[in-house]
Each structure stands twice: as C-alpha cells, then as structure tokens.
Amino acid sequence: MKKKTTGRSAAGLLVASALTAAMLAGCSSNNNNAGASGSPAASPSATASASGSASAAPSAGLPEPAKISIFTEYSNAWPPKADWGVWKWVKEETNITVEQKTSTTTLPSEALALAVSSGEMADVMSVFPGDVVKFGSQGAFLDLSKHMDKMPNVKAYLDSHPVIKMRVTQPDGKILNIINDGAGAGNQLVWFYREDIFDKNGLTPPKTWDELYTTAKKLKELYPDSYPLVFRHGLGTLSIFAPSFGVLPEYQKDPATGKMTYGPLNPNYKKMIEYLNKFYKEGLFPPDWLSMDYKAWTQFMATNKSFISVQYIGQIETMNNQLTEGRLKFMPPPLGAGDKAYLPQGGYEDYGFAVASNTKNLDAALRYLDYIYSEKGRDIQSWGKEGETYTIVDGKRKLNDVYKESNDLRRVSGILSAGTYGWFDFEAPLSLIKESEREAYIESPKYQFPVSNTLPILSKEETDSISTQTDAIYKYFSTSISKFIMGETPLAEWDSFLKELDKYGLQKVLQTYQIGLDRQNASK
Amino acid sequence: MKPTLIRNLKRDRTYFLLLAPVLLYYVLFKYVPMFGIIVSFKDYNLFAGVWESDWVGFKYYKMFFQNPDAYDIIKNTFVLGIYKVVFGFPAPIILALLLNELRWKAYKRFVQTVSYLPHFLSAVVASGIIIMLLSPSTGWINHVIQSFGFEPINFLQKASWFRTVYISSEIWQEIGWGSIIYLAALTAIDPQLYEAARIDGANRWKQTLHVTLPGIAPAIVILFILQSGKILEFGFDKVYLLSNAATYETSDIIATYVYRMGIVQGNFSYATAIDLFMGVIGLVFVYSANQVSRRLGETSLW
Numbered sequence: 001m002k003k004k005t006t007g008r009s010a011a012g013l014l015v016a017s018a019l020t021a022a023m024l025a026g027c028s029s030n031n032n033n034a035g036a037s038g039s040p041a042a043s044p045s046a047t048a049s050a051s052g053s054a055s056a057a058p059s060a061g062l063p064e065p066a067k068i069s070i071f072t073e074y075s076n077a078w079p080p081k082a083d084w085g086v087w088k089w090v091k092e093e094t095n096i097t098v099e100q101k102t103s104t105t106t107l108p109s110e111a112l113a114l115a116v117s118s119g120e121m122a123d124v125m126s127v128f129p130g131d132v133v134k135f136g137s138q139g140a141f142l143d144l145s146k147h148m149d150k151m152p153n154v155k156a157y158l159d160s161h162p163v164i165k166m167r168v169t170q171p172d173g174k175i176l177n178i179i180n181d182g183a184g185a186g187n188q189l190v191w192f193y194r195e196d197i198f199d200k201n202g203l204t205p206p207k208t209w210d211e212l213y214t215t216a217k218k219l220k221e222l223y224p225d226s227y228p229l230v231f232r233h234g235l236g237t238l239s240i241f242a243p244s245f246g247v248l249p250e251y252q253k254d255p256a257t258g259k260m261t262y263g264p265l266n267p268n269y270k271k272m273i274e275y276l277n278k279f280y281k282e283g284l285f286p287p288d289w290l291s292m293d294y295k296a297w298t299q300f301m302a303t304n305k306s307f308i309s310v311q312y313i314g315q316i317e318t319m320n321n322q323l324t325e326g327r328l329k330f331m332p333p334p335l336g337a338g339d340k341a342y343l344p345q346g347g348y349e350d351y352g353f354a355v356a357s358n359t360k361n362l363d364a365a366l367r368y369l370d371y372i373y374s375e376k377g378r379d380i381q382s383w384g385k386e387g388e389t390y391t392i393v394d395g396k397r398k399l400n401d402v403y404k405e406s407n408d409l410r411r412v413s414g415i416l417s418a419g420t421y422g423w424f425d426f427e428a429p430l431s432l433i434k435e436s437e438r439e440a441y442i443e444s445p446k447y448q449f450p451v452s453n454t455l456p457i458l459s460k461e462e463t464d465s466i467s468t469q470t471d472a473i474y475k476y477f478s479t480s481i482s483k484f485i486m487g488e489t490p491l492a493e494w495d496s497f498l499k500e501l502d503k504y505g506l507q508k509v510l511q512t513y514q515i516g517l518d519r520q521n522a523s524k
Numbered sequence: 525m526k527p528t529l530i531r532n533l534k535r536d537r538t539y540f541l542l543l544a545p546v547l548l549y550y551v552l553f554k555y556v557p558m559f560g561i562i563v564s565f566k567d568y569n570l571f572a573g574v575w576e577s578d579w580v581g582f583k584y585y586k587m588f589f590q591n592p593d594a595y596d597i598i599k600n601t602f603v604l605g606i607y608k609v610v611f612g613f614p615a616p617i618i619l620a621l622l623l624n625e626l627r628w629k630a631y632k633r634f635v636q637t638v639s640y641l642p643h644f645l646s647a648v649v650a651s652g653i654i655i656m657l658l659s660p661s662t663g664w665i666n667h668v669i670q671s672f673g674f675e676p677i678n679f680l681q682k683a684s685w686f687r688t689v690y691i692s693s694e695i696w697q698e699i700g701w702g703s704i705i706y707l708a709a710l711t712a713i714d715p716q717l718y719e720a721a722r723i724d725g726a727n728r729w730k731q732t733l734h735v736t737l738p739g740i741a742p743a744i745v746i747l748f749i750l751q752s753g754k755i756l757e758f759g760f761d762k763v764y765l766l767s768n769a770a771t772y773e774t775s776d777i778i779a780t781y782v783y784r785m786g787i788v789q790g791n792f793s794y795a796t797a798i799d800l801f802m803g804v805i806g807l808v809f810v811y812s813a814n815q816v817s818r819r820l821g822e823t824s825l826w
Contacts, residue, residue: 113787117570134790139571161548235769262721287660287678290768357571467789472593475776478769479683486681486770503592 182424616702639700
C-alpha cells in the first residue's frame, strides 16, 4: 500500500521517465556506435549526384544505399503513406531509403519535444525556429555550419537567401536548422466571403471593420441561426485581425522606432478588441470560438451557418469544392485603424530541417539535405517526374489528372507536405488552381504587412533568463484578451491590464529581444 | 541453530518468489526514476547528461516562488484537489449504498455495468465527448437548456465553470469503478446484524445508518487516507484538454504548468523542482491524515 504515499502528478512521472529514458539512451549510445559502422555509410563523394546533370540511367553513379528516418508533422488531411512518390524519388536520386516518423499529436512541436526529451530523435527532423531555440542550445541538433563542405547545394541556397541565412544563424555563429522556402504562399492567411449570399441580399464586401460589423449584423437578422463570421484558431486568429489594425498580436518590431515592442501597447490594439467584444456580445461569431477545430469550422461553412471567414488561402478552393451551393470569394482585408488594411506577412516559411546531434547516419542525412535544397531536388520534389506525374503540353508542364487540387499533391504523392522538400517551386500547385480561384493568389500579395512576425534569435542564456516571464506573460495575455472579448472584464480596465503586464516582466522580455535585434542588425 | 532471517527466507521461499516480480516492478519503475530528482538541483542539459550538468542548488525552487503566478497555480491545484475529495469521495459510497438496497438483481447488475463503463474511456475520448456535449452552439446539453427557455451556457469558456465541469466529469467517470470496493465490503457484513436490527424495529434508513455504514467504515477510512495523498494528483491530461485561454485562471494547475515548462519549453530542471516540491506536500497530507485517523480510531495505514 506504500505506492500511493507520494503525490506525484502525471506530468511529473512523464518528466521523470523521460529523464530516465534520456539517461539510458546516453548509456547505450557508445555501444551503438560500433554497430553503426556495419550499416552502409555513404561516401563523402555522394553529393555529386545532385549536380543537376540529367543522367540517362538513374542507377548510374548513385552513392551506396543508406537509410534515414525523418520526423514530420501528421495531418489528417493527407495521412502519410510509405509509397508516396516523394520518398520514391528520393530513393531514385540519392539511394536513400526514408522512414517517415510522424508526429504523435496534432501539435508537431509538442511531439518533437517528447521525442527529443526521450532521446528518440529521428536522423532528420522537421523543426520550427522555436524548437531550435529550445533544444538547439542543449545540443540536440547538429551544427550544420561545420558540414557545409559536404552540402554545396545547401551552402548555395543559404547564400542566395540572405534573409533565411540571418534567421538560422545563431548568436554564436552556429547553424542548427535550415528554413524552407518557396511554399510560403500557401501559408498566407486571407479573408473570404460567400459571394452568392452577399449578392442575393444586395450586400457588398465590407471595406472597414465598421462595415464588417453592419454587414454581419444584417446577415444575422436575415439568418438568425447563423454566426456570420467564423474562425477556428481561437486567439491565434488575432494574427490575421491585428494587421488590419496596423499591429501584430504579440512581440514585434515597431516600424516607426525600429525597437522591439508588444502589440497590445499600441492604442489600435484596444480598438480591435472592442470590435471583437461587440461581435461576441451580439452573437456574430460562434460563442465556442476558443475550442473550435477544423471539423467544426467546415461544418459552419458547409451548412450555411457562416458567410465570412479567415483561413489559409488554399481553403477557399477546398471549401468551394465541398459546397453544394454557393461560392466563396477572396475579400480584401477590412480596415480597422491606420491608413491601409493589411494581411499578415506571408510568403515566408517557418518550417525547416535539423539533423539530430546523435545521428548514426550522418552522411546520408547530409546527403538528403543537400539533395532537397539543390535545383534538381527542388524540381523533382515539387513536380515529380515527367511521364510519371506530369506531361509536357505545348512546352508547359501539365500535372496528371489524378491531381485535381493542390491538396491532392499532398494526399497522393506527398508533394508539399512537411519534411519532403526544402526549396519548393510553387508553380506546381499553382498550375492546378482553376482560373476562377487564382484571384486570392494575385490579390493577397498587395496587402502584405510590412513587419514580419519572426523574432530575433536569442542565445541560450537570454532564452533561459526570460522563460518563466514569457510563459507568465502569455498566460496573462491570453486570459485577459479572451475575457475582454467575452465581456467578462470591461474594456475600461484595459489600462490596468497593460500596467499589470509589467509586473510579469514585460520590460525585461522586450529588452532581451532588443539585444537580439541589435545583434542581428549589427551583423548585417 | 540458524539465524531467524535465513530460516524464514527458506521456509517462505515460495512466497518471496511470488513477491519478486512486484518488488522488481517497484524498484525499476518507481524507485529508479526517483534518482532523476537530483536534476532539480542542477542546470540539467539533456545531452550532457545528469552527471555532467552543473549544480545550481535551490535556484529553480526560488524561481518558482518568485513567479507571480505561483500562488494562483498552487491555489488552483489545492482547490481542485479538495473539491475532488469533498464531492468525488462520497459519490461512490452513496452509489454503493443505493445499489445495496436494490432488490431486483438483474437491474442492479445493469446499473453497475453501465456505471463502470466510463472508467475505461481514455481522457482524450472523454474530453472530446464533454467538449461536444457542452458546446454552446451545437452541444446537446445546451439544446436542452435552451428548450427550457434559458440562455445557453458557455461552460468551457468561463473560468467559473471549469471546476464544476471537471469534478462532475470525474464523478461520472469514476463513480461506478469506485463503488466496487464498497460493494465488496458490504457483502462482508454479517446478515445477523440486520436481523437483529429488524427485530429491534429499525427501518431501512436506520439499518443503513447503524449497521451498513459502521460495517464499511474501515474501508472508507483506509480509502480516505489513500485519497488524501492524491489530493494533488490529477489526471493531468483531462485538465489539460478541457482548459483553454479563458479558463487558465482556475484551470492552470501544477501538472499543466510543469508540462508547459518541462516538456513544451524544455526546462527540465525547473519542472522537476516544482514537482518534487508537490510530492513532498502530498506526503505531508497522507502522513497527517494517517495521524488523525489513528488518534480518532484504530484504523490506520501504518
């Protein structure tokens, strides 16, 4: 009966067992090195294959066969398959057999955290910059800057993308991850509306938040069961609302002063929350906006319960294909405050790659990276192969009929799914988009918010010094903002909310980011 | 003459052999991992390992208490834990007593089986069901509330509702399972006591009060002491899954905080320090409950 006497919580057990696992892994790693030499290791000359010259026989000049594991996200919309074309082409081009290890939760960063803390890292991992901050300093990821001689294509890629190079160079000069490029256009968040419903009721797309309010109000009168505006990212949706008020949801560079600042400190931020509070009070968006998922969102859209929404750009077409009646159309962002309404800056990516510091297949892992960041790798991983996935019609590439929309590229062949490409040719999915759906892709670049929401890179000491503060500030921020929106806290208390932020150490966090920003500017 | 210990070992070797696997389990999975608590005094680096990491003394303990949120998190943990005991502990006893009064055996079995079932649902499934049922726009419970002419209640997005939702769902999941022990204890009561009570003119309620309850009192006390050790122990997953930004005020407990700091942010030393601290408090609880029980009656764990 003694076992119940210590009140350890579940999370504690998790941490404790993760630690033991890490220790066990540490103990056994020495023995495993001996075993690794038996597995076919690639020769350093392997990188030659990515030179771009189209060799007649694919098997000619291939390096020795190798096997690596790659950690990727898991998406219900395109569940990974072992026979995806992307992995086959990697095998054909580099002789590497890829074993895909997918995230066990829908939050890849949490799954990665569990993998890293248990020591069960894949050779190559899809990572976000935040993951690198957390685990890079602990030594989880390999310093790729020391291996650039084996990855000439990666080096060339970084040299031709100075912004990405800046985003991956740590304060001490290490390069722990490489960030992807090319598919960012698909990450663009946009506004869209039901054209048919608007036309039927003689409504025009709102140009300002005032008009958005009156339009939504009218729709609610016409369709009392509806929630005219719907969004599914909870508080994360602020990232698309905020730029139409000229701010970002949290930490950002102030374009006027060039200093680091915090979004809510801007007076326009309060205006945004005032609007959302008004929308919430009058039932213009669903009351369970904080706990909505993709499925709930599609239900609202498909059953004529919502008519205006914000989502990833590709969702306009995806939903149009599902709607039995009606049509969704891109809507320019409504102006909330300032002189121009913006969309959040898109066109860049956050996802990228890191190599496990304890990988046993170092050469193959580097060879994989070099391949996917090469011109040839870019082409094959974006388009597939001629005759297999596309044919050339009138001198232009035409993807096979099995790909009807861009999601089919992911579903059928894995193209465009995380971990399978490094440098993407967005022409491939764009070629699938119907003429009628191109508008969003042409229009959205016109509304790019000038300030990017990427943060300067901090050193381990800097990150550690503010880790409790950032958690406490985020918790206070998200609780307070939700309560303001739901009217549980009157907006008259906004100023005391701002004051309270300092109690949680906001100034210290801002100063720390300022140090990082200054360092970044100095190295330019 | 051999020493007693060896003689005993030899005599009861079959029993000791039977005990061995369980003993091994505790050593391997409960005691060896405890070695990990030393990282709470170190600046633990995953890849350097436990030995190579630098000692930092009580740095992480101090860090926790300097956090302006620490008080709220500890308070939430205690309040939720105490509610769980106050409302969750009597529930299976009441169910067991009610079941005991049932005459129709088939119906009794049916109720028992149905009430066990939720115990086997994983927290993820249970939370999914709860979130769907409680949704103010599509949820079934709110449809019922609306059909009576009331406004729908936004259960999961009001901090004031979080504890009620969590505790009720805990009772729903555990009431049937928890009643098993009491039902077993009930069968051990001598039927002659009931006969004697009836002859003395006791009705059903008096019988319950003066025969049944004293009969299962030892089981209740032992289970209460065990429960008091678990005041701070939660199914972390369900709290985590049912909470969101609007309810952090009441739903952020030690376990979710440890998860965020330890696993999500990768600060293992800090998370271990907080958890060890809570473990010590849990021990204090059990010890004091045991002392109280020993003073009041003869039942105690040790």
